[in-house]
Amino acid sequence: MSCIRVSRTVIKGLLVHLGLDVTTGSSSQECLPIVSHEHKVVFMDVCTSMDGYEAAMRINKKYKKHQDRPLIVALTGNTSKLVKENSMRVGMDGLILKPVSVDKMRGVLLELLEHGFYLKRFKQPDWLQIVRACVHTQMKLEVL
Numbered sequence: 001m002s003c004i005r006v007s008r009t010v011i012k013g014l015l016v017h018l019g020l021d022v023t024t025g026s027s028s029q030e031c032l033p034i035v036s037h038e039h040k041v042v043f044m045d046v047c048t049s050m051d052g053y054e055a056a057m058r059i060n061k062k063y064k065k066h067q068d069r070p071l072i073v074a075l076t077g078n079t080s081k082l083v084k085e086n087s088m089r090v091g092m093d094g095l096i097l098k099p100v101s102v103d104k105m106r107g108v109l110l111e112l113l114e115h116g117f118y119l120k121r122f123k124q125p126d127w128l129q130i131v132r133a134c135v136h137t138q139m140k141l142e143v144l
Helices: 001-017 028-034 052-061 080-090 102-114 129-136
Strands: 023-024 039-045 071-076 096-099 140-143
Touching: 001 023, 001 028, 001 039, 001 102, 028 052, 028 140, 039 096, 052 080, 071 102, 080 096, 102 129
Parallel strands: 023 140, 039 071, 039 140, 071 096
Antiparallel strands: none
């Protein structure tokens, strides 16, 4: 089993552990057609090539309004400032450094919710209630 496939399997397992419904894709070409309004978060691996950055830009273009699109979170093992800058430049909303853990996943999701990325999408402005709602309603995520 390749490192990328193992990474995708581990990340999916962590998200399922958080109670989320997860869809996986092995490339941006596979990911782009299946990302829909059902997906609330897309975790995009950006460590190996510009492929993840290009996919993030295309997801952003696919949705006319920023609040209609899923959150895009970069996954990388690279701690360089350039990776974070590139991720934000192409419209990603957050970044998780590998190795990934349940606490890191939960922390980034909470941070994105806390800073208002989803507050406009829900009637109840309490971000803790939004997290519970997302977990209990099986928020659909895309892992690339």
